[in-house]
Amino acid sequence: MTAAVDTVAAARALATAPPDAILAWGAAHLPKLAFATGFGAEGCVVIDLVARAGLPIDLFTLDTGVLFPETYALWHQLEARYGVTIRRVESPLSLAAQAAAHGDELWARDPDRCCELRKVGPLAVALAGWDGWVTAIRRDQSAARATAEPVEHDERFGLVKVNPLVAWTHEQVWAYIAAHDVPTNPLHARGYPSIGCAPCTSAVIPGEALRAGRWRAHAAKTECGLHEARKADAS
Numbered sequence: 708m709t710a711a712v713d714t715v716a717a718a719r720a721l722a723t724a725p726p727d728a729i730l731a732w733g734a735a736h737l738p739k740l741a742f743a744t745g746f747g748a749e750g751c752v753v754i755d756l757v758a759r760a761g762l763p764i765d766l767f768t769l770d771t772g773v774l775f776p777e778t779y780a781l782w783h784q785l786e787a788r789y790g791v792t793i794r795r796v797e798s799p800l801s802l803a804a805q806a807a808a809h810g811d812e813l814w815a816r817d818p819d820r821c822c823e824l825r826k827v828g829p830l831a832v833a834l835a836g837w838d839g840w841v842t843a844i845r846r847d848q849s850a851a852r853a854t855a856e857p858v859e860h861d862e863r864f865g866l867v868k869v870n871p872l873v874a875w876t877h878e879q880v881w882a883y884i885a886a887h888d889v890p891t892n893p894l895h896a897r898g899y900p901s902i903g904c905a906p907c908t909s910a911v912i913p914g915e916a917l918r919a920g921r922w923r924a925h926a927a928k929t930e931c932g933l934h935e936a937r938k939a940d941a942s
């Protein structure tokens with residue numbers, strides 16, 4: 708059962724609210740609220756905010772099976788640092804089963820299909836029956852995210868989406884991390900401002916967009932599909 712929330716009114720009321728207030732609003736209005744983290748710098752900030760405030764927000768991650776070793780290490784580091792459990796959500800299709808059904812390295816030939824199988828589909832299952840989900844997206848990360856609101860209706864998954872960092876800049880995120888000594892992925896210091904699955908993430912060079920290293924071989928692909936409105940050809 709999805710909680711009855713006027714997302715337009717909430718977005719208006721929270722337009723200039725800081726991230727902790729947006730999260731607190733979500734926890735107060737959405738009894739079943741989950742945060743799906745990909746362990747990016749922004750996600751680590753959200754985990755810090757949730758833990759610091761003791762908010763009853765479920766934490767989970769989509770484990771595609773091909774994350775960087777540094778990301779798996781960060782997962783455990785965050786759990787230890789904050790005394791929380793970050794649940795693993797996986798595709799029912801193992802990597803071996805995916806290779807058998809679709810060929811080896813599907814991500815290299817059809818990353819949209821691979822993201823659907825390993826991320827979007829499992830997320831839809833994981834969010835079924837929840838009132839809302841928290842994300843760590845920011846408006847200035849990409850054109851697709853430029854119109855995101857602090858609270859919005861998520862058409863794709865049919866629930867409320869809470870975006871506490873939506874108005875923050877890259878610099879604000881890193882200032883918070885420094886001020887609160889938040890654990891982050893060591894790959895950031897090696898030229899990876901945005902980190903996803905290992906086969907689909909490369910380092911960026913100075914001057915490139917922060918997400919330029921994601922799906923570099925597929926120029927038209929900028930999102931895994933988790934934050935896009937439902938499309939007819941989404942599968």
Ligand code: SF4
Nearest residue numbers: 814818821822904907
């Ligand atoms: S980011 Fe790459 S490896 Fe990960 S699910 Fe998407 S296509 Fe597959």
